[in-house]
Amino acid sequence: IFLDEIGEVDPAAQVKLLRVLQDRSYEALGSSVPRTVDVRVVSATNRDLVERVAAGAFREDLLYRLNLIAIRLPALRERRVDIPLLARHFLDLSAHAYRRPPIALADRAVAWLQDQPWPGNIRQLKQTIERAVLVVDGxxxxxxxxVALSGLEEREARGGTALPSPGTMTLDExxxxxxxxCLRHYEGNVTRVAEALGLSRAALYRRFEKYGLESH
Known part of the structure; x- marks a missing residue:
């Protein structure tokens, strides 16, 4: 069983998890009958669990139970050589998910991606590529x-806006x-909207016509 973000588990859940690991038993919700379990546990976190233990936020005995073999996965910024392969993989996945034809990744775009700090690691890279697929023209x-999309991402991050999950909206929607x-954000300034979306003014006006939108 894989337990992601184990460092964020609340104290009550930590107690229950420790019992499962120690006794290899649990009780299903609404039942008082113990059930046995035989699994191997793989967990992941981006937190320093030793520091969490020192701060009283994570049980030391649970850490010992989980930390039999530790594998440190370097941050994405520490393995930039992986970025081209990951970016092209996410580009193919996103193009397929949003029913787009195959999209090529320019060498200059790869170089730009490799220069970014990626504090959100692979998840941030994946979201960046996914959003690019939504707005790229061609x-x-x-x-x-x-570059245009990165500025939009920073502004939307401050506003707490996230992409919908694949399948919940069509590409056109x-x-x-x-x-x-973007029209609301830039108060109808077509030039700034086009720049933020990485489109030419002509391409943006074609979309206005397609979706029945007005620039003012």
Missing amino acids: DRLDVGDL MEKAMIVK
């Missing part, structure tokens, strides 16, 4: 598209929603 993702959001 079959090639270049550095200009990513997501594209229209993003254009409307």
Whole structure:
């Protein structure tokens, strides 16, 4: 069983998990009958659990139970050589998920991606590529598209906006929603909206016509 973000587990759940690991038994919700379990546990965290123990936020006995073999996965910024492969993989996945034709990744875009600090690691890289697929105009993702998108991401991060999960909206619905959001943010300034979305003014006006939008 894989337990992600184990460092965020609350104290009550830590007690229950420790019991399962020690006694290899648990009680199902609504039942008082113990059930045995025989599993191997793999857990992951981006927290320093030793520090969490010292702060009283994580049980020391649970840490000892979990920490039989520790594998440190370096941050993405420490293994930039992996970024081109990961970026192209996420690009293919996102293009397929949003029913887009294959999109090429320009060499300059790869270099830009490798220069970023990626505090959110692989998840942040994946989201960046996914968002680029939503707004890029054409079959090639270049550095200009990513630079424009990075500015939009920073502004939306401050506003707490996140992408919908795949399958909850069509590509057209997501594209229209993003254009409307940018129009509101830039108060109808078409030039700034086009720059933020990585589109030419002509491409943006075509989308206005497609979705029945007005720039004012």
